[in-house]
Amino acid sequence: MSRIVWRILSTVPTLAGVLIATFLITRVLPGDPAVFFASNPAMSPEDIERVRAALGLDKSLIDQFWIYLGALRHGDLGLSISTGQPVATEMLTRLPASAELTVFAFLLAIAVSIPLGVAAALKPDSWVDQLCRIIATMGVSVPTFVTGLLLIYLFYYILGVAPEPTGRLDPFMFKPPTVTGFLLIDGPLAGDWATTWAAFKQILLPGLTMAIFALAPLARMTRASMLNVLSSEFIRTARANGLSRRKIVMTYAFRNAMLPVVTSLGMTFSYMLGANVLVEKVFAWPGIGAYAMNSLISLDYAPLQAFMLIMAGIFLAVNLVTDLLAGLVDPRAGLN
Incomplete structure (x- = not known):
């Protein structure tokens, strides 16, 4: 328990460092947001200066930072100069789309990579092992956007079996009532199976793109960890005692091999x-990633800062959960 508390407390300076870094990084970006915002040719230099004053860009960096901290303390992430909407509202609206895509791809990667890695370790140099190596090599060598474009070209343009990559749902369909924000969950809860099926078809290609990216390290780590455990003395002892292959693999080898795999997860x-x-x-997915990219192009500070803070918070939370799971898999790595 003490280690959990220590881990939580250790996130405070990390978040403070991220906060300072994101603020400074956005301020050193080339270009002036006021000029971009006031792109109307009819606007005079005086009008642009008034825009800079309204955005607080006429103040010193220290003053801007204290103003930003004061707003952040009240949960105010600022206003987007691109949309004119509160950034917190925009993030809450788009976060479920990003979360659904990431979780779907992550579960898909786990469902394929772990059985594939185990099978490759049980049959070294077989066709399964070669397939595992090929997938791992492709996953680390091909950028995700290239994979996405290739999948769109093959399944949408050539074969015509995938829907148009225009977001989470066909523009002519209505979303089910929001409960979780995940269309694959809200659809069945509302009994709207047509919308659920349409949402599944839309998420399949982007989910597969991200899953291929995640498959490489997971399959490679599972294979290496299983090979290491299968060559251990306690496995040879279990075989000498006449235990069944299934019991040796699933009860002894698999559990002992899971600790590095959980860390890799x-x-x-x-x-x-x-x-x-x-x-x-690539897939016109209405998530916070695309929102941050558009904000970067338009020199919109507030959404960029909010995006980096949210990503840092999720990253730290994932690390904490990983520690907890490692303790469940192997008590020797537990939290004392």
Whole structure:
């Protein structure tokens, strides 16, 4: 329990560092947001200066930072100069889309990579092992946006079996009543199976794109960890005692091999949070990644700062959950 408290407390300076870094990074970006916002040719230099004053850009960096901290203390993430809406509202509206895509891809990657890695370790140099190596190599060598474009070209343009990559749902369909924000959950809860099926078809290609990205490290780590455990002395002892192959693999080898895999799960999920930015742009997915990318192009400070803070918070939470799961898998790594 003391380690849990220590881990939670250790996130405070990390978040403070992220807060300062994101503020400074957005301020050193080339360009002037006021000029971008006041892009009307009819606006005079005086009008642009009034826009800068309204945005608080005429103050010193220290003053801007204290103003930002004061607003953040009250849960105010600022206003987006691109949409004119509160950033907190925009983030809450778009976060379920990003979360659903990331979780769907993560579960898909786990469902494929762990059985594949185990099978590859049980049959070294077989076709399963070669397939595992090929997938791992492709996952780390092909960028996610390239994978997404290739999948769109093959399944949408060539084969015509995938829907148009225009977001979470066909523009002519209505969303089910919001309960969780996840269309694949809200649809069945509302008994709207047509919308659920349409949402599943829309999420399949972007989810597969991100899953291929996550498959590589998970399959490779599962295979390596299983090979290491299967060569251990206690496994040879279990075989000598006549235990069944299933019991040896599932009861002894698999559980002991899961500790490094669980650690890789946390790291991979964190990497996926960054990968979803490009995937959302390729598939016109209305998540916070695409929102942050559009804000970067328009030099919109507030959404960029909010995005980086949210990603840092999720990253730290994932690391804490990974520690807890590691303690459940192997009590020797438990929290004391």
